[in-house]
Amino acid sequence: xxxxxxxxxxxxxxxxxxELLPNRFKDHRGAFxxxxxEPSFAELGxxxxxxxxxxxxxxxxxxxxxxxQHPPHDQVKLVYCAYGKVQDAVVDLRRGSPTYGHxxxxxxxxxxGNMLYIPSGLAHGFCTLSKQATMxxxxxxxxxxxxxxxxxxxxxxxPWATGRPILSERDQTHPPxxxxxxxxxxxxx
Numbered sequence: 001x002x003x004x005x006x007x008x009x010x011x012x013x014x015x016x017x018x019e020l021l022p023n024r025f026k027d028h029r030g031a032f033x034x035x036x037x038e039p040s041f042a043e044l045g046x047x048x049x050x051x052x053x054x055x056x057x058x059x060x061x062x063x064x065x066x067x068x069q070h071p072p073h074d075q076v077k078l079v080y081c082a083y084g085k086v087q088d089a090v091v092d093l094r095r096g097s098p099t100y101g102h103x104x105x106x107x108x109x110x111x112x113g114n115m116l117y118i119p120s121g122l123a124h125g126f127c128t129l130s131k132q133a134t135m136x137x138x139x140x141x142x143x144x145x146x147x148x149x150x151x152x153x154x155x156x157x158x159p160w161a162t163g164r165p166i167l168s169e170r171d172q173t174h175p176p177x178x179x180x181x182x183x184x185x186x187x188x189x
Contacts (some may be wrong), residue, residue: 006040012106014092014099014187016119018046019106024113033113035080036138045189046097046117049075050138055082058128058135065125066091066151066174071183073144074120077137084133085109086126087161091151091177097186101177103158112149121184123151127161146182149172 008021025032041048058064066089069075079088088106092099107129108114118124126135153160153167155176 006034006037009044012090012104014090014098014102014104014122017090017092017104017122018044018117020115022113022115026119030111031125034063035115035136036078047078047140050078050140051142053136053138055134055136057085058126058133059095059166060128061162061164061166062128063125063153063160063162063167063171064135065089065171066123066153067125068121068123068149069141069144070147070149073141073147074184076140077118077124078115079108079118079124079126079138080113080115080136081108081110082122082134082136083110083176084128084130085111085182086128086130086133086135088116088126089124089158089160090116090118091156091158092121093123093151093180094184094186095182097121098185101156103156105158121182125153127159127165130187136143151180152176 010019022033038048086108088108091103152174
């Protein structure tokens with residue numbers, strides 16, 4: 001763990017992927033959480049230019065993923081759960097990475113306020129653990145339908161929280177990791 005003035009930073013075992021825990025201010029009215037602060041992100045060596053922000057709302061047992069964008073529209077992502085709780089997973093797709101083909105799972109919740117910083121070249125997905133969850137995404141490049149891609153959610157033994165997920169048709173038809181030919185290359189920082 002390292003820290004800057006606004007965020008505690010927990011390094012994951014996947015290079016470049018970090019869990020951020022922002023300061024959470026609570027009082028009798030509720031809570032206040034700052035999810036992005038350009039000087040702090042720059043101090044930590046994290047992406048500070050985001051081109052697009054969006055959110056998804058999912059019900060209990062939904063799995064979304066494992067998604068990513070191919071170059072030249074590959075994206076750095078900052079994700080957090082604004083409402084509810086999710087089991088979040090990332091998979092390293094960067095050829096030459098010491099963790100190529102490995103995954104890591106995190107629990108992300110509105111109550112905790114934790115966030116996940118996901119570098120380009122990682123697939124991302126989540127499973128909703130609460131009755132409903134709202135996931136926020138901040139991405140470094142705008143969405144490109146031509147570069148949109150994914151790998152099958154069940155092709156890497158990720159211990160998903162449900163054995164009977166609710167899936168989109170699209171997520172059921174992605175190729176398994178074993179058949180995916182990655183254009184991503186690991187570049188150590």
